Amino acid sequence: MTTEEIIQSGKKVYERPRLLTENITHYCPGCGHGVVHKLVAEVIDELGIEDRTVGVAPVGCAVFAYNYIDVDWIEAAHGRAPAIATAVSRLYPNDVVFTYQGDGDLAAIGTAETIHAANRGENIVIIFINNAIYGMTGGQMAPTTLLGQKTATTPYGRQADLNGFPIKISDILAQLDGTCYVTRQAVFTTAATRKTKAALKKAFQNAMAHKGTSVVEVVSNCPSGWKLSPEKANEWLNEHMLEKYPLGDIKNV
């Protein structure tokens, strides 16, 4: 039985999500953004909501997300994605609105918008990619950077007395009454990726059921910013990131 015969007569068990466009992503090799894009496209397709889904793209590495997933998109000013999503979800209550933000967008410049959108319980899905660094601008320290982690602006490692502590934004959002589902997942292994897909599906289902704000934090890698190969970056994520950002549901109402 040759490979060609299996391809011709076998069952297709995994195919490229229909909603991913043909454009080749601009992400670095091994970047977690590509995996999450794929999962979002799969989930929207499986739920059959592509004609009433509106995404809000951030500023950051995912700024061109609208080129890669074939649904309606709006590009927000830096950090303002939850505010735009609020407007869309209020004007079109039957649409499923999601934001796709990195840690520089959501946890730094957009903290106020994020917290207040979640506190108002807007019916949106917030997808938060946490890679502990400002990837697009060249690997500077982010609010989520771990203590001791070397970045372009903390060449000797982040120090608490000078740079403060890493912020666990999902834990903060979980305390707000407006959120219905807050979870932290990762995409560094096959098993973790499957769990992330289930979490994204639940978040989109919450939005379809008008239950409130759902937050899916995805602990991701940044091979270029961390100066590691994709494989080593995933190992580093497993060893260091998950200690500070443990995986699992933080809130599930």
Place this chain on the structure above:
Amino acid sequence: MAKVKGAVTIDENRCKGCDLCVVACPTDTLMLQPKEVNDRGYHFAFMKNPDNCIGCASCAIVCPDGCIEVYRMTLQQA
């Protein structure tokens, strides 16, 4: 006993040679091209040991660029 055989197709020009599929593969099927590169200069993945593939789709699930598609079939053995 039934035996499961799998095969993958790799979109060579989308592949960025990140090696994550090779790490995820439980049966040592995949490998990056040691010398050959695609249009954009990346060492793309290929099936080094096609007979090992069980069609588990681990490689496709972790692929950030969605360039892997997986096929599986069950062989009936006497």
